[in-house]
Amino acid sequence: MADGRDGKKTNVDPKLLELLACPLTKGPLAWDPERGELVSRVAKLAYPVRDGIPIMLPSEARTISAEDVLSPPKLGGPGSSAS
Structure with a gap:
């Protein structure tokens, strides 16, 4: 479970997720509710979401491993039931 700075579970509006794109590749992003990214x-980057606000700066992103990239998608996307 991902927590914001206030200790509450962080979530991303599915409509917002549809509009956002990776600033480097302009490709789609997937929501990882476990890490809040x-x-x-x-x-191969994971952008943090703090207090419900996506931080879309490559300098703030975490590099993800090849194993994370190739693993079966457990990530929520638009229309998923991840809350």
Whole structure:
């Protein structure tokens, strides 16, 4: 479970997720509710979401491993029931 700075579970509005794209690749992002991150599999980066606000700066993103990129999608996307 991902927590914001206030200790509450962080969530991303599915409509917002449809509008967001990776700033480097312009490709789609997937929501990882366990870590509270928006993941760009192409760029191998995970952008944090703090207090419900996506931080879309490559300098703030975490590099994800090849194993994370190749693992079966457990990530929520638009229309998923991940809450």
